Amino acid sequence: MTSTLLIGSTGLVGSFVLSTLLADSSVSAVHTISRRAPKSTGPTLRATVEADTSQWASKLAAIQPAPGTAISSLGTTRAQAGGIANQWKIDHDLNVELARAAKEAGVKRFVFVSSAGTRGLLGSLAPYSRMKQGVEDTVRDLGFETAIILRPGLILGEREVPHQGGPIANGIARGVGRWFGQGLQDKFAQEAEVIARAAVHAAKIAEEGKAPAKYWVLEQNDIVRLGRTEWKS
Structure with missing residues (x-):
């Protein structure tokens, strides 16, 4: 891959x-561009820390030069943001602003980690779904060489600041996998590392010119396939 820009590098999926x-x-x-320094380091890391x-x-x-690919896993929760209005500023407004900036800078491929269920019957009624829809639509319409949307289900993994009910949901989902099979768990929950690998794998496929569509949406089964079944470390 050419150089890559990552937004959301300190979050659960982004860290992976x-x-x-x-x-x-x-x-x-x-x-990377983040409010605090990423935990992972390496010789290829070019980290920009900016609190504002x-x-x-x-x-x-x-x-310079502009990265060939940008990946955004940027997001927060209503509780952490201090209300729905502040969450909207990050999950929607900041993602949209950065997608537009990436396009203007010459980035060719944009990968956005969204969420499953945002296009369901009740999606238009939920503020969280409307945030994700707005970013997805912006990324699609900006005219990137390839725009990739990942729609994972319940994201499994240990967060620095646990979501309300998160540890319980993680336990239930993993219990389903142990007792009823991985296939059933995969239908509604994916490990953060699998989601991250799927994002990178999809970006590589796009860079090779092998993406199945200019606007490529990866649902949960696609994420599992690219991030685990077909993943080569």
């Missing part, structure tokens, strides 16, 4: 995306 990219000798440089997110778009534009 980062470690996956840093371990890949074919990735020439890994650029309003400066992120200009920081992105300053990266």
